[in-house]
């Protein structure tokens with residue numbers, strides 16, 4: 001079927017409407033009428049060419065929520081009318097150790113990204129800034145009742161990308177967690193770490209968003225532009241989640257970790273990060289990375305968010321405002337996720 005979408009025609013070019021083809025609904029496929037699609041900074045990195053050449057035209061969007069309108073004959077886990085979500089991947093081999101463990105994001109044959117990726121049938125995937133999408137049922141999540149569908153969309157990337165490392169590194173009562181950058185990922189990290197019972201500190205460039213940060217669940221808020229911050233907070237955190245989309249001074253942040261503390265990087269700037277090994281040796285610190293999460297953990301995160309009444313703080317926009325929203329994200333002027341109302345697309 002032909003559907004309307006918003007695509008970047010070339011690197012750094014404004015997004016514009018386009019017609020794309022979605023495949024026939026196969027036996028294990030689900031057709032989703034998209035209601036909302038979040039704008040992740042990764043969409044911007046991708047279409048701006050930060051991460052290398054892309055198969056333009058690219059339809060971004062990997063924070064998708066919508067309603068099932070058709071299912072293939074072999075689909076048992078989703079039904080017509082269900083509210084569902086699709087995150088950053090739409091396929092993987094399903095057979096390697098990692099897929100079998102539910103860590104499809106680490107598929108040994110390569111996970112298939114929701115857009116700008118080569119699918120296992122050789123076609124190029126196109127993402128959620130569109131009216132409909134056809135996805136293998138095993139990569140479709142159930143959005144629990146009780147979460148507003150627009151506020152649920154960003155959970156499919158920003159939610160799982162922060163939930164997964166917070167859980168893996170043991171955020172909870174008695175743990176001090178710092179979140180660097182209060183954007184899309186950062187504000188979800190604050191909400192989720194708070195719900196997990198940790199003591200949460202925001203490390204933002206300025207104090208402009210302090211009131212919001214405290215309202216979202218942070219216990220403390222510091223400006224990283226103030227050099228005193230790095231003195232006052234020295235050796236104090238168990239876990240630091242870095243969500244910054246640009247390079248950071250890794251040594252300065254490592255210095256904020258207590259004994260055996262971990263700085264987990266989820267930000268994905270195009271440039272390399274560097275560090276002095278003595279920043280790690282001191283206090284036995286770790287520097288780690290984390291990439292989204294597997295399908296079972298993504299469902300677990302959605303259920304956790306429903307249970308704790310957590311949604312994203314969103315600004316819903318019409319599709320014609322996508323390019324403006326991109327500019328505002330790049331200027332750190334997002335509170336805290338733009339979500340496209342897909343009914344304005346086609």
Ligand code: NAP
Nearest residue numbers: 041042181182183184185204205244245246267268291292
């Ligand atoms: P975002 O909404 O733009 O948030 C990033 C925040 O970082 C900004 O709001 C800002 O917070 C801070 N920041 C931006 N530029 C900065 C600079 N030059 N110096 C210091 N701080 C700066 O972006 P996002 O959607 O949350 O994504 C964040 C990063 O994570 C991107 O690189 C994205 O590609 C990546 N990502 C990774 C994964 C993964 O699986 N690992 C998944 C999704 C996204 P303050 O204003 O509070 O300082």
Ligand code: ZN
Nearest residue numbers: 040042157158
């Ligand atoms: Zn994302």
